[in-house]
Amino acid sequence: MELKLDHVTHTYQPGSPFQATAIRDISLTVGDGDFTALIGPTGSGKSTLAQHLNGLLKPTEGTVTLDGEDIHQKGFDRRRVRQQVGLVFQYPETQLFEETVKKDIAFGPRNLGLSEDEIAERVRTAMEQVGLDFENEGDKSPFELSGGKMRRCAIAGVIAMRPKVLVLDEPTAGLDPEAREDLMEMVADLHRKGTAIVMVTHSMDDAAKYCSRTVVLEKGRVVMDGAPREVFSRAEELTRMGLDVPQVLRLGMLLREKGIPFPEDAIREEEAEKALLELFGNRSGPGLQDRKGGRGHA
Amino acid sequence: MLDNFAFGQYYPGTSVFHRMDPRMKIILLILYIAGIFCAGTLPSFAVPLLFMVFSIRMAAVPLKMVFKSLKPLRFILIFTFVLNLFFLQGDKVLLDLGFARITREGLVNAVLYALRLVFLVMGSSLLTLTTAPVPLTDGLERLLSPLKAIRFPAHEMAMMMTIALRFIPTLLEETDKIMKAQSARGADFESGNLIQRAKAMVPLLVPLFVSSFRRAGELAMAMEARCYHGGEGRTRLHVLKMARRDYIALALGIAMVAMTVALSRLTAGLI
Numbered sequence: 001m002e003l004k005l006d007h008v009t010h011t012y013q014p015g016s017p018f019q020a021t022a023i024r025d026i027s028l029t030v031g032d033g034d035f036t037a038l039i040g041p042t043g044s045g046k047s048t049l050a051q052h053l054n055g056l057l058k059p060t061e062g063t064v065t066l067d068g069e070d071i072h073q074k075g076f077d078r079r080r081v082r083q084q085v086g087l088v089f090q091y092p093e094t095q096l097f098e099e100t101v102k103k104d105i106a107f108g109p110r111n112l113g114l115s116e117d118e119i120a121e122r123v124r125t126a127m128e129q130v131g132l133d134f135e136n137e138g139d140k141s142p143f144e145l146s147g148g149k150m151r152r153c154a155i156a157g158v159i160a161m162r163p164k165v166l167v168l169d170e171p172t173a174g175l176d177p178e179a180r181e182d183l184m185e186m187v188a189d190l191h192r193k194g195t196a197i198v199m200v201t202h203s204m205d206d207a208a209k210y211c212s213r214t215v216v217l218e219k220g221r222v223v224m225d226g227a228p229r230e231v232f233s234r235a236e237e238l239t240r241m242g243l244d245v246p247q248v249l250r251l252g253m254l255l256r257e258k259g260i261p262f263p264e265d266a267i268r269e270e271e272a273e274k275a276l277l278e279l280f281g282n283r284s285g286p287g288l289q290d291r292k293g294g295r296g297h298a
Numbered sequence: 299m300l301d302n303f304a305f306g307q308y309y310p311g312t313s314v315f316h317r318m319d320p321r322m323k324i325i326l327l328i329l330y331i332a333g334i335f336c337a338g339t340l341p342s343f344a345v346p347l348l349f350m351v352f353s354i355r356m357a358a359v360p361l362k363m364v365f366k367s368l369k370p371l372r373f374i375l376i377f378t379f380v381l382n383l384f385f386l387q388g389d390k391v392l393l394d395l396g397f398a399r400i401t402r403e404g405l406v407n408a409v410l411y412a413l414r415l416v417f418l419v420m421g422s423s424l425l426t427l428t429t430a431p432v433p434l435t436d437g438l439e440r441l442l443s444p445l446k447a448i449r450f451p452a453h454e455m456a457m458m459m460t461i462a463l464r465f466i467p468t469l470l471e472e473t474d475k476i477m478k479a480q481s482a483r484g485a486d487f488e489s490g491n492l493i494q495r496a497k498a499m500v501p502l503l504v505p506l507f508v509s510s511f512r513r514a515g516e517l518a519m520a521m522e523a524r525c526y527h528g529g530e531g532r533t534r535l536h537v538l539k540m541a542r543r544d545y546i547a548l549a550l551g552i553a554m555v556a557m558t559v560a561l562s563r564l565t566a567g568l569i
Contacts, residue, residue: 017310056482095480095501107480161484
Protein backbone atom coordinates (compact mmCIF):
# COMPACT_ATOMS: atom_id res chain seq x y z
CA MET A 1 0.00 0.00 0.00
CA GLU A 2 1.28 3.43 -0.89
CA LEU A 3 -0.67 6.65 -0.40
CA LYS A 4 0.94 9.57 -2.12
CA LEU A 5 0.24 13.30 -2.23
CA ASP A 6 1.94 14.92 -5.19
CA HIS A 7 2.30 18.73 -5.19
CA VAL A 8 -1.09 19.20 -3.57
CA THR A 9 -2.52 22.71 -3.15
CA HIS A 10 -5.94 23.39 -1.69
CA THR A 11 -7.84 26.67 -1.86
CA TYR A 12 -11.14 27.10 -0.01
CA GLN A 13 -13.93 29.00 -1.83
CA PRO A 14 -11.78 30.04 -4.78
CA GLY A 15 -12.94 33.21 -6.51
CA SER A 16 -14.95 34.51 -3.56
CA PRO A 17 -13.91 37.20 -1.07
CA PHE A 18 -13.42 34.42 1.46
CA GLN A 19 -10.83 32.67 -0.69
CA ALA A 20 -8.10 31.09 1.39
CA THR A 21 -5.29 28.77 0.46
CA ALA A 22 -4.85 26.29 3.28
CA ILE A 23 -2.06 24.11 1.93
CA ARG A 24 0.46 24.76 -0.82
CA ASP A 25 2.50 22.38 -2.92
CA ILE A 26 2.60 19.50 -0.48
CA SER A 27 4.19 16.19 -1.41
CA LEU A 28 4.01 13.37 1.06
CA THR A 29 4.07 9.58 0.92
CA VAL A 30 2.59 7.22 3.47
CA GLY A 31 3.67 3.61 3.24
CA ASP A 32 3.07 0.41 5.22
CA GLY A 33 4.40 0.54 8.75
CA ASP A 34 4.79 4.32 8.92
CA PHE A 35 3.87 6.29 12.01
CA THR A 36 3.87 9.91 10.95
CA ALA A 37 3.21 12.90 13.18
CA LEU A 38 1.85 16.05 11.56
CA ILE A 39 2.67 19.05 13.68
CA GLY A 40 2.32 22.77 13.13
CA PRO A 41 0.78 25.89 14.65
CA THR A 42 -2.99 26.48 14.52
CA GLY A 43 -4.10 27.28 10.99
CA SER A 44 -1.07 25.70 9.34
CA GLY A 45 -3.25 23.37 7.29
CA LYS A 46 -2.88 20.11 9.22
CA SER A 47 -6.57 19.25 9.19
CA THR A 48 -6.95 20.23 5.53
CA LEU A 49 -4.04 17.98 4.68
CA ALA A 50 -5.57 15.12 6.69
CA GLN A 51 -8.81 15.41 4.74
CA HIS A 52 -6.96 14.98 1.46
CA LEU A 53 -5.63 11.62 2.54
CA ASN A 54 -8.98 9.84 2.11
CA GLY A 55 -10.38 11.99 -0.66
CA LEU A 56 -12.84 14.06 1.39
CA LEU A 57 -11.28 17.16 -0.06
CA LYS A 58 -10.20 17.35 -3.66
CA PRO A 59 -6.93 19.15 -4.31
CA THR A 60 -7.22 22.41 -6.24
CA GLU A 61 -3.89 21.47 -7.79
CA GLY A 62 -1.86 18.28 -7.65
CA THR A 63 -2.89 14.66 -7.25
CA VAL A 64 -3.52 12.09 -4.55
CA THR A 65 -2.73 8.53 -5.56
CA LEU A 66 -3.42 5.22 -3.87
CA ASP A 67 -1.07 2.49 -5.12
CA GLY A 68 -0.38 4.58 -8.17
CA GLU A 69 -4.00 5.34 -9.09
CA ASP A 70 -5.40 8.86 -8.91
CA ILE A 71 -8.25 8.68 -6.40
CA HIS A 72 -10.12 11.55 -8.04
CA GLN A 73 -10.04 10.15 -11.56
CA LYS A 74 -13.34 9.13 -13.13
CA GLY A 75 -14.44 5.62 -12.36
CA PHE A 76 -12.28 5.26 -9.26
CA ASP A 77 -14.31 3.61 -6.53
CA ARG A 78 -14.47 6.13 -3.73
CA ARG A 79 -15.38 3.42 -1.23
CA ARG A 80 -12.00 1.84 -1.78
CA VAL A 81 -10.18 4.94 -0.50
CA ARG A 82 -12.60 5.32 2.39
CA GLN A 83 -12.02 1.70 3.37
CA GLN A 84 -8.25 1.72 3.01
CA VAL A 85 -7.72 5.10 4.64
CA GLY A 86 -9.66 5.61 7.86
CA LEU A 87 -10.03 9.16 9.10
CA VAL A 88 -10.80 10.05 12.69
CA PHE A 89 -11.80 13.69 13.00
CA GLN A 90 -11.16 16.02 15.90
CA TYR A 91 -13.63 15.30 18.70
CA PRO A 92 -14.95 12.24 16.82
CA GLU A 93 -17.51 11.58 19.59
CA THR A 94 -19.68 14.29 18.01
CA GLN A 95 -20.44 11.92 15.12
CA LEU A 96 -22.04 9.18 17.26
CA PHE A 97 -25.70 8.70 16.38
CA GLU A 98 -26.91 5.15 16.84
CA GLU A 99 -29.01 3.66 19.64
CA THR A 100 -26.28 1.29 20.79
CA VAL A 101 -22.51 1.23 20.76
CA LYS A 102 -22.53 -1.91 18.62
CA LYS A 103 -24.81 -0.42 15.99
CA ASP A 104 -22.74 2.74 15.83
CA ILE A 105 -19.51 0.84 15.28
CA ALA A 106 -21.28 -1.35 12.69
CA PHE A 107 -22.19 1.72 10.59
CA GLY A 108 -18.90 1.76 8.64
CA PRO A 109 -18.67 -1.99 7.96
CA ARG A 110 -22.35 -2.01 6.95
CA ASN A 111 -21.68 0.75 4.41
CA LEU A 112 -18.97 -1.47 2.97
CA GLY A 113 -21.67 -4.05 2.22
CA LEU A 114 -20.25 -6.82 4.40
CA SER A 115 -22.22 -9.84 5.64
CA GLU A 116 -23.89 -9.70 9.07
CA ASP A 117 -21.49 -12.30 10.48
CA GLU A 118 -18.51 -10.35 9.25
CA ILE A 119 -19.94 -7.12 10.68
CA ALA A 120 -20.55 -8.68 14.09
CA GLU A 121 -17.05 -10.10 14.15
CA ARG A 122 -15.51 -6.75 13.22
CA VAL A 123 -17.53 -4.86 15.82
CA ARG A 124 -16.33 -7.25 18.52
CA THR A 125 -12.69 -7.01 17.44
CA ALA A 126 -12.82 -3.22 17.12
CA MET A 127 -14.29 -2.89 20.61
CA GLU A 128 -11.54 -5.09 22.01
CA GLN A 129 -8.91 -3.06 20.22
CA VAL A 130 -10.08 0.21 21.74
CA GLY A 131 -10.63 -1.33 25.16
CA LEU A 132 -14.42 -1.31 25.35
CA ASP A 133 -16.30 -4.20 26.95
CA PHE A 134 -18.33 -5.95 24.26
CA GLU A 135 -20.67 -7.74 26.69
CA ASN A 136 -21.39 -4.90 29.09
CA GLU A 137 -21.03 -1.81 26.94
CA GLY A 138 -22.04 -3.07 23.52
CA ASP A 139 -25.77 -2.58 24.05
CA LYS A 140 -25.52 0.71 25.91
CA SER A 141 -26.37 3.96 24.21
CA PRO A 142 -23.12 5.62 23.10
CA PHE A 143 -24.41 8.82 24.74
CA GLU A 144 -24.31 7.13 28.16
CA LEU A 145 -20.57 6.50 27.97
CA SER A 146 -17.96 8.71 29.61
CA GLY A 147 -16.13 11.25 27.43
CA GLY A 148 -13.04 9.09 27.02
CA LYS A 149 -15.10 6.02 26.16
CA MET A 150 -17.25 7.94 23.70
CA ARG A 151 -14.07 8.92 21.91
CA ARG A 152 -12.88 5.32 21.84
CA CYS A 153 -16.26 4.15 20.58
CA ALA A 154 -16.04 6.67 17.72
CA ILE A 155 -12.53 5.53 16.88
CA ALA A 156 -13.71 1.90 16.95
CA GLY A 157 -16.26 2.91 14.28
CA VAL A 158 -13.38 3.77 11.97
CA ILE A 159 -11.11 0.88 12.95
CA ALA A 160 -13.94 -1.57 12.21
CA MET A 161 -13.52 -0.73 8.55
CA ARG A 162 -10.01 -2.25 8.83
CA PRO A 163 -8.14 0.57 7.12
CA LYS A 164 -4.52 0.15 6.09
CA VAL A 165 -3.83 3.75 7.02
CA LEU A 166 -5.44 5.38 10.03
CA VAL A 167 -5.42 9.18 10.05
CA LEU A 168 -6.16 10.75 13.41
CA ASP A 169 -6.76 14.47 13.86
CA GLU A 170 -5.70 15.40 17.38
CA PRO A 171 -7.06 12.21 18.92
CA THR A 172 -6.18 13.16 22.49
CA ALA A 173 -7.58 16.72 22.53
CA GLY A 174 -9.62 17.41 25.64
CA LEU A 175 -8.86 14.11 27.39
CA ASP A 176 -7.42 13.77 30.88
CA PRO A 177 -3.80 12.54 31.19
CA GLU A 178 -4.74 8.94 31.89
CA ALA A 179 -7.24 8.70 29.02
CA ARG A 180 -4.64 10.36 26.83
CA GLU A 181 -2.03 7.80 27.57
CA ASP A 182 -4.45 4.90 27.19
CA LEU A 183 -5.51 6.23 23.82
CA MET A 184 -1.93 6.69 22.62
CA GLU A 185 -1.05 3.16 23.73
CA MET A 186 -4.06 1.92 21.79
CA VAL A 187 -2.86 3.74 18.67
CA ALA A 188 0.67 2.40 19.17
CA ASP A 189 -0.79 -1.08 19.45
CA LEU A 190 -2.66 -0.70 16.17
CA HIS A 191 0.60 0.43 14.60
CA ARG A 192 2.43 -2.61 15.94
CA LYS A 193 -0.25 -4.80 14.37
CA GLY A 194 0.45 -3.32 10.95
CA THR A 195 -1.73 -0.24 10.45
CA ALA A 196 0.13 2.80 9.14
CA ILE A 197 -0.68 5.85 11.28
CA VAL A 198 -0.80 9.53 10.42
CA MET A 199 -1.49 11.63 13.48
CA VAL A 200 -2.09 15.35 13.74
CA THR A 201 -0.91 16.39 17.18
CA HIS A 202 0.10 19.29 19.35
CA SER A 203 1.87 17.03 21.78
CA MET A 204 5.58 17.00 20.99
CA ASP A 205 6.05 14.34 23.65
CA ASP A 206 3.70 12.00 21.80
CA ALA A 207 5.41 12.79 18.52
CA ALA A 208 8.79 12.02 20.07
CA LYS A 209 7.64 8.90 21.84
CA TYR A 210 5.60 7.12 19.18
CA CYS A 211 6.38 8.40 15.71
CA SER A 212 8.93 7.26 13.22
CA ARG A 213 8.60 10.42 11.20
CA THR A 214 7.64 14.00 11.96
CA VAL A 215 6.32 16.45 9.38
CA VAL A 216 6.11 20.11 10.36
CA LEU A 217 3.70 22.41 8.56
CA GLU A 218 3.79 26.18 8.65
CA LYS A 219 1.42 28.43 6.70
CA GLY A 220 0.35 25.50 4.53
CA ARG A 221 3.84 24.35 3.56
CA VAL A 222 6.02 21.49 4.73
CA VAL A 223 8.95 23.16 6.46
CA MET A 224 10.53 20.12 8.10
CA ASP A 225 10.24 16.42 7.42
CA GLY A 226 12.29 13.71 9.04
CA ALA A 227 12.88 11.49 12.03
CA PRO A 228 11.67 13.09 15.30
CA ARG A 229 15.24 13.37 16.55
CA GLU A 230 16.26 15.31 13.44
CA VAL A 231 13.26 17.62 13.58
CA PHE A 232 13.52 18.33 17.28
CA SER A 233 17.19 19.14 16.95
CA ARG A 234 15.97 22.37 15.33
CA ALA A 235 14.40 23.50 18.58
CA GLU A 236 14.95 27.20 17.94
CA GLU A 237 13.05 27.20 14.67
CA LEU A 238 10.19 25.26 16.24
CA THR A 239 9.96 27.70 19.13
CA ARG A 240 9.93 30.62 16.70
CA MET A 241 6.87 29.07 14.98
CA GLY A 242 5.09 28.97 18.31
CA LEU A 243 5.60 25.24 18.70
CA ASP A 244 6.97 23.36 21.64
CA VAL A 245 9.73 20.77 21.95
CA PRO A 246 9.47 17.54 23.94
CA GLN A 247 9.82 18.04 27.69
CA VAL A 248 12.92 15.86 27.79
CA LEU A 249 14.62 18.11 25.27
CA ARG A 250 13.74 21.16 27.34
CA LEU A 251 15.04 19.50 30.46
CA GLY A 252 18.27 18.75 28.64
CA MET A 253 18.67 22.37 27.56
CA LEU A 254 18.14 23.60 31.12
CA LEU A 255 20.59 21.06 32.51
CA ARG A 256 23.27 21.88 29.93
CA GLU A 257 22.88 25.57 30.80
CA LYS A 258 23.80 24.61 34.34
CA GLY A 259 26.85 22.77 33.00
CA ILE A 260 25.44 19.26 33.39
CA PRO A 261 26.33 17.17 30.30
CA PHE A 262 22.88 15.83 29.45
CA PRO A 263 22.89 14.24 25.95
CA GLU A 264 21.67 16.62 23.24
CA ASP A 265 19.76 14.05 21.24
CA ALA A 266 17.58 12.67 24.05
CA ILE A 267 13.88 13.26 23.32
CA ARG A 268 12.10 10.33 24.94
CA GLU A 269 11.26 9.62 28.55
CA GLU A 270 13.28 6.41 28.73
CA GLU A 271 16.32 8.15 27.23
CA ALA A 272 16.07 10.83 29.87
CA GLU A 273 15.78 8.22 32.55
CA LYS A 274 18.89 6.42 31.33
CA ALA A 275 20.87 9.64 31.03
CA LEU A 276 19.84 10.85 34.46
CA LEU A 277 20.76 7.52 36.03
CA GLU A 278 24.19 7.68 34.38
CA LEU A 279 24.67 11.27 35.53
CA PHE A 280 23.50 10.99 39.08
CA GLY A 281 24.06 7.31 39.74
CA ASN A 282 22.01 5.78 42.52
CA ARG A 283 21.33 9.11 44.23
CA SER A 284 17.95 9.45 42.55
CA GLY A 285 17.73 5.92 41.23
CA PRO A 286 15.23 4.26 43.54
CA GLY A 287 12.59 6.99 43.12
CA LEU A 288 12.56 6.70 39.37
CA GLN A 289 12.51 2.94 39.49
CA ASP A 290 9.50 3.01 41.76
CA ARG A 291 7.54 5.27 39.46
CA LYS A 292 8.25 3.02 36.56
CA GLY A 293 7.11 -0.01 38.52
CA GLY A 294 3.90 1.71 39.52
CA ARG A 295 2.65 2.02 35.98
CA GLY A 296 1.33 -1.44 35.48
CA HIS A 297 -1.01 -1.05 32.52
CA ALA A 298 -0.07 -1.31 28.87
CA MET B 299 -19.55 20.64 0.72
CA LEU B 300 -21.90 23.41 1.74
CA ASP B 301 -19.99 26.51 0.78
CA ASN B 302 -22.54 27.84 -1.73
CA PHE B 303 -25.04 28.97 0.84
CA ALA B 304 -25.77 32.64 0.20
CA PHE B 305 -29.03 33.61 1.84
CA GLY B 306 -28.45 35.58 5.02
CA GLN B 307 -24.74 35.95 4.39
CA TYR B 308 -22.97 39.22 5.09
CA TYR B 309 -20.73 40.66 2.38
CA PRO B 310 -18.27 43.02 4.06
CA GLY B 311 -17.84 46.45 2.50
CA THR B 312 -17.78 50.21 3.10
CA SER B 313 -20.35 51.45 0.59
CA VAL B 314 -23.07 54.01 1.38
CA PHE B 315 -25.44 51.10 1.70
CA HIS B 316 -23.20 49.38 4.21
CA ARG B 317 -22.91 52.55 6.28
CA MET B 318 -26.61 53.36 6.29
CA ASP B 319 -28.60 53.07 9.51
CA PRO B 320 -29.96 49.51 9.72
CA ARG B 321 -33.36 50.88 10.75
CA MET B 322 -33.54 52.87 7.55
CA LYS B 323 -32.50 49.86 5.53
CA ILE B 324 -35.33 47.85 7.06
CA ILE B 325 -37.80 50.68 6.38
CA LEU B 326 -36.50 50.85 2.81
CA LEU B 327 -37.03 47.12 2.41
CA ILE B 328 -40.61 47.48 3.65
CA LEU B 329 -41.18 50.36 1.24
CA TYR B 330 -39.62 48.32 -1.51
CA ILE B 331 -41.89 45.37 -0.79
CA ALA B 332 -44.86 47.75 -0.78
CA GLY B 333 -43.57 49.01 -4.15
CA ILE B 334 -43.42 45.60 -5.78
CA PHE B 335 -46.89 44.72 -4.57
CA CYS B 336 -48.27 48.05 -5.80
CA ALA B 337 -46.87 47.35 -9.25
CA GLY B 338 -49.95 45.78 -10.81
CA THR B 339 -48.79 45.94 -14.40
CA LEU B 340 -45.66 44.87 -16.21
CA PRO B 341 -44.51 48.39 -17.24
CA SER B 342 -44.89 49.68 -13.70
CA PHE B 343 -42.39 47.05 -12.60
CA ALA B 344 -39.72 49.14 -14.27
CA VAL B 345 -39.63 51.45 -11.23
CA PRO B 346 -38.79 48.80 -8.60
CA LEU B 347 -36.42 47.25 -11.13
CA LEU B 348 -34.53 50.52 -11.56
CA PHE B 349 -34.54 51.01 -7.81
CA MET B 350 -33.05 47.54 -7.35
CA VAL B 351 -30.36 48.09 -9.97
CA PHE B 352 -29.50 51.45 -8.40
CA SER B 353 -29.38 49.92 -4.91
CA ILE B 354 -27.11 47.08 -5.99
CA ARG B 355 -24.78 49.60 -7.62
CA MET B 356 -24.75 51.71 -4.46
CA ALA B 357 -24.13 48.66 -2.30
CA ALA B 358 -21.15 47.63 -4.45
CA VAL B 359 -22.08 43.97 -4.01
CA PRO B 360 -21.30 41.64 -6.94
CA LEU B 361 -24.47 40.74 -8.86
CA LYS B 362 -23.47 37.11 -8.55
CA MET B 363 -23.92 37.27 -4.77
CA VAL B 364 -27.41 38.73 -5.11
CA PHE B 365 -28.49 36.16 -7.68
CA LYS B 366 -27.06 33.31 -5.66
CA SER B 367 -29.80 33.89 -3.09
CA LEU B 368 -32.38 32.95 -5.73
CA LYS B 369 -31.03 29.47 -6.24
CA PRO B 370 -32.82 27.77 -3.34
CA LEU B 371 -36.02 29.40 -4.54
CA ARG B 372 -36.08 27.93 -8.03
CA PHE B 373 -38.65 25.23 -7.30
CA ILE B 374 -41.08 27.55 -5.56
CA LEU B 375 -40.67 29.96 -8.46
CA ILE B 376 -41.47 27.37 -11.08
CA PHE B 377 -44.33 26.03 -8.99
CA THR B 378 -46.07 29.39 -8.49
CA PHE B 379 -45.48 30.33 -12.10
CA VAL B 380 -47.11 27.17 -13.43
CA LEU B 381 -49.94 27.39 -10.92
CA ASN B 382 -50.75 30.97 -11.83
CA LEU B 383 -50.39 30.26 -15.51
CA PHE B 384 -53.16 27.67 -15.54
CA PHE B 385 -55.45 28.73 -12.75
CA LEU B 386 -56.18 32.32 -13.59
CA GLN B 387 -58.48 32.25 -16.57
CA GLY B 388 -59.27 35.26 -18.75
CA ASP B 389 -60.87 35.85 -22.11
CA LYS B 390 -57.92 36.03 -24.47
CA VAL B 391 -56.81 32.45 -25.01
CA LEU B 392 -53.19 32.13 -26.09
CA LEU B 393 -52.91 28.37 -26.08
CA ASP B 394 -55.56 25.69 -25.79
CA LEU B 395 -54.31 22.29 -24.74
CA GLY B 396 -57.76 20.83 -24.42
CA PHE B 397 -57.53 19.96 -20.73
CA ALA B 398 -56.09 23.38 -19.84
CA ARG B 399 -55.91 26.80 -21.38
CA ILE B 400 -53.30 29.50 -21.10
CA THR B 401 -54.82 32.94 -21.28
CA ARG B 402 -53.19 36.31 -21.61
CA GLU B 403 -54.35 37.32 -18.12
CA GLY B 404 -52.97 34.10 -16.67
CA LEU B 405 -49.60 34.65 -18.33
CA VAL B 406 -49.33 38.27 -17.16
CA ASN B 407 -50.34 37.28 -13.66
CA ALA B 408 -47.85 34.41 -13.56
CA VAL B 409 -45.03 36.66 -14.71
CA LEU B 410 -46.01 39.31 -12.16
CA TYR B 411 -46.02 36.88 -9.27
CA ALA B 412 -42.73 35.34 -10.29
CA LEU B 413 -41.19 38.82 -10.60
CA ARG B 414 -42.50 39.77 -7.17
CA LEU B 415 -40.97 36.70 -5.59
CA VAL B 416 -37.65 37.27 -7.30
CA PHE B 417 -37.56 40.93 -6.30
CA LEU B 418 -38.65 40.17 -2.78
CA VAL B 419 -35.80 37.74 -2.24
CA MET B 420 -33.28 39.97 -4.00
CA GLY B 421 -34.31 42.92 -1.83
CA SER B 422 -34.08 40.97 1.41
CA SER B 423 -30.77 39.42 0.49
CA LEU B 424 -29.42 42.87 -0.35
CA LEU B 425 -30.31 43.89 3.20
CA THR B 426 -28.54 40.91 4.78
CA LEU B 427 -25.61 41.18 2.38
CA THR B 428 -24.91 44.76 3.42
CA THR B 429 -25.83 44.58 7.09
CA ALA B 430 -23.97 42.53 9.66
CA PRO B 431 -26.29 40.45 11.86
CA VAL B 432 -25.82 42.48 15.03
CA PRO B 433 -26.71 45.91 13.59
CA LEU B 434 -29.55 44.25 11.71
CA THR B 435 -31.21 42.88 14.80
CA ASP B 436 -30.38 46.07 16.71
CA GLY B 437 -32.28 47.99 14.09
CA LEU B 438 -35.16 45.57 14.19
CA GLU B 439 -35.37 45.80 17.95
CA ARG B 440 -35.44 49.58 17.86
CA LEU B 441 -38.09 49.58 15.15
CA LEU B 442 -40.26 47.14 17.09
CA SER B 443 -39.72 48.72 20.51
CA PRO B 444 -42.87 50.88 20.37
CA LEU B 445 -44.75 47.58 20.42
CA LYS B 446 -43.39 46.89 23.90
CA ALA B 447 -46.32 49.00 25.10
CA ILE B 448 -48.62 46.13 24.12
CA ARG B 449 -46.23 43.61 25.70
CA PHE B 450 -44.60 42.56 22.45
CA PRO B 451 -41.22 41.03 23.42
CA ALA B 452 -39.16 43.12 20.99
CA HIS B 453 -35.87 42.64 22.79
CA GLU B 454 -36.29 38.90 23.17
CA MET B 455 -37.24 38.57 19.51
CA ALA B 456 -34.17 40.52 18.47
CA MET B 457 -31.92 38.47 20.75
CA MET B 458 -33.35 35.26 19.34
CA MET B 459 -32.69 36.47 15.83
CA THR B 460 -29.16 37.55 16.69
CA ILE B 461 -28.43 34.14 18.13
CA ALA B 462 -30.07 32.33 15.22
CA LEU B 463 -28.13 34.34 12.65
CA ARG B 464 -24.92 34.01 14.61
CA PHE B 465 -25.24 30.24 14.63
CA ILE B 466 -26.04 29.70 10.95
CA PRO B 467 -22.38 29.56 9.94
CA THR B 468 -21.50 27.51 13.02
CA LEU B 469 -24.20 24.98 12.24
CA LEU B 470 -23.17 24.84 8.61
CA GLU B 471 -19.61 24.16 9.65
CA GLU B 472 -20.80 21.51 12.05
CA THR B 473 -22.99 19.91 9.37
CA ASP B 474 -20.08 19.90 6.98
CA LYS B 475 -17.83 18.29 9.55
CA ILE B 476 -20.31 15.57 10.49
CA MET B 477 -21.09 14.89 6.83
CA LYS B 478 -17.39 14.42 6.21
CA ALA B 479 -16.96 12.26 9.28
CA GLN B 480 -19.82 9.99 8.21
CA SER B 481 -18.56 9.94 4.61
CA ALA B 482 -15.24 8.79 6.00
CA ARG B 483 -17.19 5.84 7.40
CA GLY B 484 -18.60 5.13 3.96
CA ALA B 485 -21.91 7.01 4.29
CA ASP B 486 -23.43 8.13 1.01
CA PHE B 487 -25.55 11.28 0.98
CA GLU B 488 -25.70 11.77 -2.74
CA SER B 489 -27.22 8.71 -4.36
CA GLY B 490 -30.20 6.42 -3.93
CA ASN B 491 -33.92 7.01 -4.05
CA LEU B 492 -35.90 9.37 -1.83
CA ILE B 493 -36.33 6.91 1.05
CA GLN B 494 -32.68 5.88 0.99
CA ARG B 495 -31.63 9.51 1.01
CA ALA B 496 -33.96 10.33 3.87
CA LYS B 497 -32.52 7.40 5.82
CA ALA B 498 -29.02 8.60 5.05
CA MET B 499 -29.85 11.84 6.88
CA VAL B 500 -30.21 10.10 10.26
CA PRO B 501 -26.45 9.81 10.90
CA LEU B 502 -26.25 13.53 10.11
CA LEU B 503 -29.28 14.86 11.96
CA VAL B 504 -28.87 13.00 15.26
CA PRO B 505 -25.36 14.36 15.96
CA LEU B 506 -26.48 17.78 14.76
CA PHE B 507 -29.38 17.87 17.22
CA VAL B 508 -27.22 16.60 20.04
CA SER B 509 -24.61 19.27 19.47
CA SER B 510 -27.22 22.01 19.01
CA PHE B 511 -28.77 21.23 22.39
CA ARG B 512 -25.36 21.13 23.99
CA ARG B 513 -24.46 24.45 22.39
CA ALA B 514 -27.72 26.05 23.47
CA GLY B 515 -27.11 24.97 27.06
CA GLU B 516 -23.56 26.28 26.99
CA LEU B 517 -24.64 29.58 25.47
CA ALA B 518 -27.38 30.11 28.06
CA MET B 519 -24.86 29.41 30.80
CA ALA B 520 -22.32 31.81 29.29
CA MET B 521 -24.96 34.54 28.98
CA GLU B 522 -26.04 34.13 32.57
CA ALA B 523 -22.43 34.12 33.70
CA ARG B 524 -22.16 37.55 32.11
CA CYS B 525 -25.26 38.72 33.98
CA TYR B 526 -27.68 38.71 31.07
CA HIS B 527 -31.19 39.16 32.43
CA GLY B 528 -33.23 40.33 29.48
CA GLY B 529 -33.56 43.69 27.84
CA GLU B 530 -34.60 45.84 30.76
CA GLY B 531 -32.11 48.54 31.63
CA ARG B 532 -29.67 47.28 29.05
CA THR B 533 -27.56 49.95 27.35
CA ARG B 534 -25.84 49.49 24.02
CA LEU B 535 -22.33 49.83 22.73
CA HIS B 536 -23.29 51.20 19.34
CA VAL B 537 -26.08 53.75 19.51
CA LEU B 538 -27.88 53.99 16.18
CA LYS B 539 -28.07 57.42 14.65
CA MET B 540 -29.75 58.55 11.45
CA ALA B 541 -27.61 60.63 9.09
CA ARG B 542 -28.32 62.71 6.01
CA ARG B 543 -27.87 59.75 3.71
CA ASP B 544 -30.62 57.94 5.58
CA TYR B 545 -33.15 60.72 5.01
CA ILE B 546 -32.16 60.93 1.35
CA ALA B 547 -32.69 57.18 1.05
CA LEU B 548 -36.07 57.49 2.74
CA ALA B 549 -37.13 60.21 0.30
CA LEU B 550 -35.99 58.05 -2.62
CA GLY B 551 -37.90 55.10 -1.24
CA ILE B 552 -41.14 57.03 -0.87
CA ALA B 553 -40.70 58.50 -4.34
CA MET B 554 -40.22 54.99 -5.70
CA VAL B 555 -43.48 53.74 -4.21
CA ALA B 556 -45.36 56.84 -5.39
CA MET B 557 -44.02 56.45 -8.93
CA THR B 558 -44.85 52.77 -8.99
CA VAL B 559 -48.43 53.44 -7.90
CA ALA B 560 -48.81 56.21 -10.45
CA LEU B 561 -47.36 54.17 -13.29
CA SER B 562 -49.43 51.19 -12.30
CA ARG B 563 -52.62 53.28 -12.50
CA LEU B 564 -51.62 54.83 -15.81
CA THR B 565 -50.84 51.52 -17.47
CA ALA B 566 -53.69 49.57 -15.88
CA GLY B 567 -55.83 49.71 -18.99
CA LEU B 568 -53.09 48.74 -21.38
CA ILE B 569 -52.79 45.11 -20.38
